[in-house]
Amino acid sequence: MIPDYTQSSQKLAPLPSSTRPAVVNMVQLDITFLRQLQPGEAAHITVLAPSTSKVLCQRFSDVTGGGNLAAALPLDNSVGTYGTHTCQLQNSLTMHLDISRPVLAGSYDLRIGVLNPGMRAAKDFWTVELIKEVTDWRTAPAMLKVQMNGFGVSQPFVKEIAPIAAQAQAWSIAWSLYLFKLVLQGAG
DSSP: OOOOOOGGEEEEEEEOOOTTSSSEEEEEEEEEEOBBBBSSOOOOEEEEEOOOEEEEEHHHHHHHGTOOTSSSBBBBBTTBBBEEEEEEEEEEEEHHHHHHEETEEEEEEEEEEEEOOOOOOOEEEEEEEOOOOOSSSTOOOOEEEEEEEEEOOOOOOSSSSSHHHHHHHHOOOOHHHHHHHHHHHOOO
């Protein structure tokens, strides 16, 4: 456990680019640390998506501060399979922190590529874990584990869209003709 650090000491919320089934989705995960973590206080951050999701490890990026490396999480380039991170399971991504640098208090904007499952997960939860420096981080228990509701994957809305679009187009044409008539009346 991290002293004086509880689940309420950070804010988490996954935001999807799409909730359609079986499509590539860029999930934005904002992690906010309300206090600084000292060097070595945490060594890894693991993100677990629902078990039916597939994390696309090559599609991870820290875009904090518009991609400014000085504002990003202090990640270690020498540990991960993909440079700064590893995907041990199909639904996990572990970022490896540079343990010689602190994690500054503030918000970090992470983008994680995910292949949405074909249907909604029975247990639609995302989990973020902080793991301390150990010999084998893959089996180490988390010092802090935060679980949040997922965003759900659902079938797209397709059946009633054509009549709604046709009605909107008809209203748009009627409104345009009405405005045109007012303009002509005002000119005359």
